[in-house]
Amino acid sequence: MGMKQHAENYIEAWKRRGYSDDIPDEVPQRLMWLRKAPSYKAVCLAILKNSPGDLNARLVVSAWYSELKRVELTARGALDADQEGRLRQRYFDYEPEL
Numbered sequence: 001m002g003m004k005q006h007a008e009n010y011i012e013a014w015k016r017r018g019y020s021d022d023i024p025d026e027v028p029q030r031l032m033w034l035r036k037a038p039s040y041k042a043v044c045l046a047i048l049k050n051s052p053g054d055l056n057a058r059l060v061v062s063a064w065y066s067e068l069k070r071v072e073l074t075a076r077g078a079l080d081a082d083q084e085g086r087l088r089q090r091y092f093d094y095e096p097e098l
Contacts, residue, residue, distance in 0.1 A: 006052035024039050
């Protein structure tokens, strides 16, 4: 897949996440580096660095969010013990203190 296709996929992915009109030209630098908001500046920098991986638009969920979600689902009875253990093992090497 070429750089043009990566850029188009990046823009389309963010349009599906609420930027239906278009993505902004620039966003605060911290948001751009944390990949929390899209921008055409990020596209340009990825092209200049020839790094399509910089246009990774996937969401990163923190392990603590996942742990809180596991606790919530367990409290509702939506997880059995096996599912709960797999979720805990996936994100933590230890038992977190809650």
